[in-house]
Amino acid sequence: MQASDDPVKRQETETESGRELEKKACQLKYKAIMLDHDDTAVDSTLTIHWPAYVDAMRKLRPGQATLGFEEWVSRLYSPGLMPFYREECGLNDEEMKEEYDIWRTWTxxxxPHFYEGFLEALVEYRQKGGKIFVVSHSDRxxxxxxxxxxxxxxxxKAEEEGFPFPDKIFAQEKGVDKKLNKPFPYPVLFVKEKFGIDFEEICVVDDLNPGVEMARAASPSVVVAGVLWSHNVPSVREYMSKxxxxLLPDVATFRNLILPPPSPVSERPDATSTAESSPIPAVTKTETAVELSGGEEGESSGKANEKQHCLSVGGNEENLKASAEMVGG
Known part of the structure; x- marks a missing residue:
């Protein structure tokens, strides 16, 4: 019997691997990152979601002017996609279903492309023992x-160390309670309870307000990183600044936020060593991200599978209690 076929040896190997990951995870400031998907991981709104909206409006509201990209993104922020379609566009239930079908055709x-360097950062983060979660209003x-x-x-390959496929995805699913997704605190509470990760070791990364509201509803200790690399909408940037x-102006800043600085390398005695072989200096927090203080600049029932619900949180204590009961159950 080969060692790989020996269940005892295999268990020992898996245990040792787990211990090594735990040791690496101790080097991470955040043991879990909770990522938005659209316009955080992938450049999808400009290339898919906004064109799908334009396509849907031309079919459902021919002759009616459509919004430009940044103006439409501002509607995702406020009042949110579903209120925008229902109230501003006046779509009824049947039209909402047709809009959803058009969107699914586009998706x-x-x-879409992952932002350059994003997956590579996740690979390194996973190799160091970090947990990756996705919280999105897109379909699973x-x-x-x-x-x-x-x-x-x-x-x-999935079995390779560092494969960045999320440990869990919180997404739109037909028939699933909307309180199991952002802006409600359930995803964060789930990660804390099921994975044993403290609030201050969780970092939520999002480009819009639902992720911020989710984190704040769970605990003020959860760190919120606002993505600025995907669009330049004044109202959204102002919200994130406050x-x-x-604030994450680019993916390089995101990488520096979630990964520990490189270990110092002893200076080489060879004075002719090139810049490529020189040690990379540790990057301070102020260099990797803009810290904020105060205002400093820096579905209707049965429609649970409709996309990207941008809901506002009302009554955080009630939402927190309800989500905690769901996690416990």
Whole structure:
């Protein structure tokens, strides 16, 4: 019997691997990152969601002017997508279903790009023992396809160490209570309870307000990182400047936030060593992110599978209690 076939040896190997990951995770400031998907991980709103909206409006409201990209993104922030379609566009239940079908056609036929360097940062983070969660208003199968397709294209396999497929995805699912997704605190409470990760070791990364509201409803100790690399909407940037703990102007800043600085390397005695072989200096927090203080600049029933519900949280204590009961159950 080979060692790999010996259950005792295999268990010892798995245990040792687990201990090594735990040791690496201790080096991480955040043991868990909770990522938004659209416009945080992938460049999808400009290439898929906004064109799908334009396509739907041309079919459902021919002759009516459509919003430009940044103006439409501002509607995702306020009042939120569903109120926008229901109240501003006046879509009824049947039209909402048609709009959703049009959106699904777009998401099925288009593959957005992950932002450059984003997956690579996740690979390194996973190799150091970090846990990766996705919290999104997109459909689960769409998110899974994005991650699995790109990883396959890069020649990565699921069983390999560092494979960045999320540990869990909180997404739109038909018939599932909307309180199990952002802006409600359930995803954060789930991670804390089921994975044993403290609030201050959790970092929520999002480009819009639902992720911020989710984190704040769970605990003020959860760190919120506001993504600024995907769009330049004044109202959204102002909101993030006032409500996020950290601002992320680019993916490099995100990488520096979630990963520990490189270990210092002893200076080489060879004075002719090149810049490429020189040690990378540790990056301080103020260099990796803009810290904020105060205002400093820096569905209707049965429609649970409709996309990207941008809801406002009302009564955080009540939402927190309800979510805690769901986690306990």
């Amino acid at each position: 099925a036929s288009k593959m 199968d769409v998110i899974e396809r994005h991650y699995s397709t790109v990883c396959r294209e890069k020649g990565m 409500n996020a703990d950290v």
